[in-house]
Amino acid sequence: MKKLLLSFLVFIAFMTTAQAEHSAAHRSLAGHLEVTLMQDLSSATIGDFLELEVHIQNTSGDNISGAAIAVDGGMMAHGHGLPTRPQAVELGEGRYLIRGLRFSMPGEWRLVLDVTSEDVQDRILIAFVL
Numbered sequence: 001m002k003k004l005l006l007s008f009l010v011f012i013a014f015m016t017t018a019q020a021e022h023s024a025a026h027r028s029l030a031g032h033l034e035v036t037l038m039q040d041l042s043s044a045t046i047g048d049f050l051e052l053e054v055h056i057q058n059t060s061g062d063n064i065s066g067a068a069i070a071v072d073g074g075m076m077a078h079g080h081g082l083p084t085r086p087q088a089v090e091l092g093e094g095r096y097l098i099r100g101l102r103f104s105m106p107g108e109w110r111l112v113l114d115v116t117s118e119d120v121q122d123r124i125l126i127a128f129v130l
């Protein structure tokens, strides 16, 4: 019985980890890019500025360097965009820091990242609830 309980707990722990990893990785709309968010946006504090680090790779796992990222988004249900104009800066090795993000109210938000590099142009949609 103890053994059964233990394997059940291991299974739950595995499922939780797998789910957390999955929710952080986003495939771009045209399928060229895999974008990993280094923090969970749904745990953002409403009204506070935050910085979001993202890791951008192609589907072969190569880092995307030298990309320009245009940041947009908003709340579909309320018909408004982001309250700020966030900017992305490149950190190197496929990592970028998005500064100036602020989510002003609870509800369903959408973040849109338009990534343009030498070889690739694609869009990432990130939906989350605050």
Ligand SMILES: [Cu+2]
Binding pocket: 075, 078, 080, 105, 107
């Ligand atoms: Cu709103």
